[in-house]
Amino acid sequence: MQLLSVASEIYPLIKTGGLADVTGALPAALAGEGVASRTLVPGYPAVIARIGKAKVVRRYEALFGVPATVLAASVEGLDLLVLDAPDFFAREGGPYGDHAGNDWGDNWRRFAALSRVGADIAADGLKGWRPDVVHVHDWQAALTAAYMRFGPAHAVPKIVTIHNLAFQGRYGADVFGQLGLPPEAWGMDGVEYYGGVGYLKAGLVSADAITTVSPTYAEEIRSPMHGMGLDGLINGRVDRLYGILNGVDTAIWNPADDPLIPKAFSGRALAGRGANRRALEQQFGLDADDAPIFIIVSRLTWQKGMDLMVDALDHLVGLGAKLALLGSGDHPLEGAFLGAADRHRGRIGVRIGYDEPMSHLMQAGGDAILIPSRFEPCGLTQLYALRYGCLPVVARVGGLADTVIDANAAAVAAGAATGLVFAPSDPLALHGAIARTVRLHGDRPVWQAMQRAAMRADVSWGQSAARYAALYRSLLTAAA
Ligand code: ADP
Numbered sequence: 001m002q003l004l005s006v007a008s009e010i011y012p013l014i015k016t017g018g019l020a021d022v023t024g025a026l027p028a029a030l031a032g033e034g035v036a037s038r039t040l041v042p043g044y045p046a047v048i049a050r051i052g053k054a055k056v057v058r059r060y061e062a063l064f065g066v067p068a069t070v071l072a073a074s075v076e077g078l079d080l081l082v083l084d085a086p087d088f089f090a091r092e093g094g095p096y097g098d099h100a101g102n103d104w105g106d107n108w109r110r111f112a113a114l115s116r117v118g119a120d121i122a123a124d125g126l127k128g129w130r131p132d133v134v135h136v137h138d139w140q141a142a143l144t145a146a147y148m149r150f151g152p153a154h155a156v157p158k159i160v161t162i163h164n165l166a167f168q169g170r171y172g173a174d175v176f177g178q179l180g181l182p183p184e185a186w187g188m189d190g191v192e193y194y195g196g197v198g199y200l201k202a203g204l205v206s207a208d209a210i211t212t213v214s215p216t217y218a219e220e221i222r223s224p225m226h227g228m229g230l231d232g233l234i235n236g237r238v239d240r241l242y243g244i245l246n247g248v249d250t251a252i253w254n255p256a257d258d259p260l261i262p263k264a265f266s267g268r269a270l271a272g273r274g275a276n277r278r279a280l281e282q283q284f285g286l287d288a289d290d291a292p293i294f295i296i297v298s299r300l301t302w303q304k305g306m307d308l309m310v311d312a313l314d315h316l317v318g319l320g321a322k323l324a325l326l327g328s329g330d331h332p333l334e335g336a337f338l339g340a341a342d343r344h345r346g347r348i349g350v351r352i353g354y355d356e357p358m359s360h361l362m363q364a365g366g367d368a369i370l371i372p373s374r375f376e377p378c379g380l381t382q383l384y385a386l387r388y389g390c391l392p393v394v395a396r397v398g399g400l401a402d403t404v405i406d407a408n409a410a411a412v413a414a415g416a417a418t419g420l421v422f423a424p425s426d427p428l429a430l431h432g433a434i435a436r437t438v439r440l441h442g443d444r445p446v447w448q449a450m451q452r453a454a455m456r457a458d459v460s461w462g463q464s465a466a467r468y469a470a471l472y473r474s475l476l477t478a479a480a
């Protein structure tokens with residue numbers, strides 16, 4: 001089976017979050033299920049720099065008014081189709097905005113262009129190649145499904161995956177006239193959304209199947225609280241909604257063989273973590289003592305509960321624990337964490353920025369990772385943490401609830417506990433979870449048993465890749 005994926009990020013070429021991890025890892029996992037993927041991504045500078053020898057496989061004299069080509073290239077085992085449209089993508093900054101964090105004003109056009117090209121490839125194929133199924137990710141690629149539905153590729157099965165319903169790609173009604181969609185695409189059953197244009201909404205009404213990245217999030221988004229205005233639509237299409245849990249690339253995230261950490265270790269040889277712990281303490285200027293080290297590797301945002309976290313720092317330090325934080329995001333939160341590090345030298349270390357290698361060291365040397373998210377479609381950092389024996393302390397939402405087994409008395413007795421789960425996502429519960437973690441950490445046999453259980457948990461793509469492949473096949477059968 002031939003699959004075309006469309007996405008705005010892919011690891012290891014361009015990443016701002018978990019979406020890239022997923023689009024980067026899924027192709028190899030799907031290959032094991034007999035699905036060959038090609039992934040269409042924008043030609044940002046970071047992508048163009050990596051693709052080396054590439055073949056032009058499609059040309060546009062004017063794609064939304066600018067010249068563009070599609071390049072085929074293979075990078076790090078990924079079969080890529082790169083939309084090289086310098087007017088749209090050859091920019092300093094991030095994939096969605098400038099260095100200061102302001103979104104590009106023409107994002108509506110940049111990602112409509114990406115989606116238009118996805119639909120064109122679905123319709124025409126490329127020389128000697130044609131996708132059987134098209135799978136698109138998040139609002140940036142969602143319009144692909146709408147272009148397909150209202151164009152020649154309408155019969156090709158199309159799947160939209162929601163990685164985060166909080167980002168929807170909403171623009172003014174004036175944009176519609178420039179999208180090149182037929183008039184009938186306007187309206188409740190099309191791209192129209194509360195009087196404007198909604199890219200994700202358009203994808204959700206056009207797709208043959210909607211997936212999201214955990215079973216619990218698939219339930220949560222049916223309610224007004226997590227549905228972000230789309231719960232009505234989602235409930236109307238619930239027969240086409242699937243929650244398929246993300247996995248992780250177990251070759252890149254492998255404590256027994258990770259070039260990014262000072263010392264390899266395994267569940268049987270946990271002692272190796274000690275060297276990583278010391279390296280972590282040094283990197284973050286933390287006191288060298290036996291107190292538990294919490295880590296945070298996160299976007300610093302409201303979604304991630306980072307404001308709750310700021311308010312819990314004195315409590316954490318008061319309990320004798322330490323914290324190493326790596327993250328970037330909302331400037332007031334960045335400032336608040338830096339301020340706390342100043343107040344609590346040796347106990348709190350903070351790095352503002354994005355540092356992939358450092359995130360490996362933190363998982364390998366930290367004792368517990370704090371994830372107090374208000375909502376979390378899946379979450380990947382708790383999965384990396386499980387694999388590295390860094391116990392996740394998580395809010396009971398979305399994929400966090402699906403992947404961590406709380407250390408209640410019964411689970412501990414059964415040897416099943418892999419972390420700590422708290423609810424609701426509020427200060428009181430977070431304080432309680434931090435205190436409970438510190439107590440548990442003091443009980444070495446129990447703590448180590450939990451580490452081993454965590455490291456045994458299956459966080460691979462295995463089962464989930466099989467579920468995606470089964471979904472593709474069922475849609476193909478239905479379309480035939
Ligand atoms: P989200 O996509 O909502 O940000 P996920 O947990 O799914 O959350 O994925 C986040 C990904 O980004 C993980 O791979 C995590 O390790 C990584 N990450 C987040 N912040 C940083 C950072 N400051 N430095 C390095 N990696 C980071």
Ligand code: GLC
Nearest residue numbers: 018019163376377378379380
């Ligand atoms: C989004 C979500 C996160 C999820 C990731 C990959 O960024 O916020 O929970 O893990 O996508 O699916």
